[in-house]
Amino acid sequence: MHILDEISAFKKRLLDHKKQAVSIKDLEAMPNFKRHCFALTERLKNSDFGIIAEHKRRSPSKPHLNFKTDVFDVAKTYEVAGVSGMSVLTEQKYFGGSLEDLLLCRSACNLPLLRKDFMVDEYQIIESKAYGADVILLIAACLNPAEVQQFSSLAKQLGMQSILEVHNLEELQQFFCESIDIVGVNNRNLKTFEVDLQISKALIEHIPENVVKISESGLKHPQDILDLSQIGYDGFLLGEHFMTTDNPGLAAQKFIQTLKQN
Numbered sequence: 482m483h484i485l486d487e488i489s490a491f492k493k494r495l496l497d498h499k500k501q502a503v504s505i506k507d508l509e510a511m512p513n514f515k516r517h518c519f520a521l522t523e524r525l526k527n528s529d530f531g532i533i534a535e536h537k538r539r540s541p542s543k544p545h546l547n548f549k550t551d552v553f554d555v556a557k558t559y560e561v562a563g564v565s566g567m568s569v570l571t572e573q574k575y576f577g578g579s580l581e582d583l584l585l586c587r588s589a590c591n592l593p594l595l596r597k598d599f600m601v602d603e604y605q606i607i608e609s610k611a612y613g614a615d616v617i618l619l620i621a622a623c624l625n626p627a628e629v630q631q632f633s634s635l636a637k638q639l640g641m642q643s644i645l646e647v648h649n650l651e652e653l654q655q656f657f658c659e660s661i662d663i664v665g666v667n668n669r670n671l672k673t674f675e676v677d678l679q680i681s682k683a684l685i686e687h688i689p690e691n692v693v694k695i696s697e698s699g700l701k702h703p704q705d706i707l708d709l710s711q712i713g714y715d716g717f718l719l720g721e722h723f724m725t726t727d728n729p730g731l732a733a734q735k736f737i738q739t740l741k742q743n
């Protein structure tokens with residue numbers, strides 16, 4: 482079974498139980514549900530490099546990335562580093578994250594927060610707003626085009642933005658719709674976990690011009706950012722490169738300083 486199919490099936494089973502425990506009404510009563518969201522698109526457009534720094538403890542490809550750092554401190558130090566946004570992995574079983582991580586990041590910083598998870602139900606969009614997210618991720622490989630339309634429209638109604646994540650041209654052509662704010666090209670092949678920046682390079686010319694574009698996964702070198710920025714990418718999502726250090730915020734700061742010197 483493909484890892485995304487496995488994760489999506491697990492999420493659906495989990496959600497059946499979650500919906501019994503926490504109702505939509507409960508989510509709507511949470512303080513963050515009424516907050517005005519930060520626009521990631523604006524932060525990316527107003528930044529020279531548009532770094533989105535991720536908090537991730539582990540992943541299916543790397544079971545032990547970083548269990549030592551404190552998510553609250555990481556959010557604070559990413560903000561000091563000058564990143565444009567933060568991605569918070571909230572998936573528990575495969576990535577070691579939680580919704581509490583998102584809540585802590587919300588209280589630690591004023592960065593646009595991307596809830597990085599596997600969205601398979603409208604309930605999770607409402608939950609994302611309640612826990613302080615500004616942006617949700619819609620992975621084409623986990624959804625059908627009608628769901629992408631439905632989830633991104635709901636996110637918009639709630640004041641959040643949506644990233645459509647694609648791995649190839651077919652997904653981009655089939656899933657892109659008006660309510661998508663950002664297209665994210667994932668360089669990681671989710672069958673082999675291999676990363677290839679050529680995927681971002683090949684897809685850029687097919688992404689509608691007026692849409693904000695980000696490249697995700699496998700980005701390590703400032704030169705990767707400079708090259709992809711030159712061909713039209715507005716933002717860059719980096720996880721492992723920062724999270725494999727003892728101080729992800731400091732690593733992000735040094736990375737951004739190096740970019741500024743070029």
Ligand SMILES: O=C(O)c1ccccc1NCC(=O)[C@H](O)[C@H](O)COP(=O)(O)O
Nearest residue numbers: 540541542697698699700718719720721
């Ligand atoms: O990272 C994985 O192994 C992975 C496996 C299956 C689905 C998603 C996965 N990663 C989520 C991401 O999209 C990355 O965490 C994100 O793009 C950052 O990538 P990286 O800089 O390579 O950590």
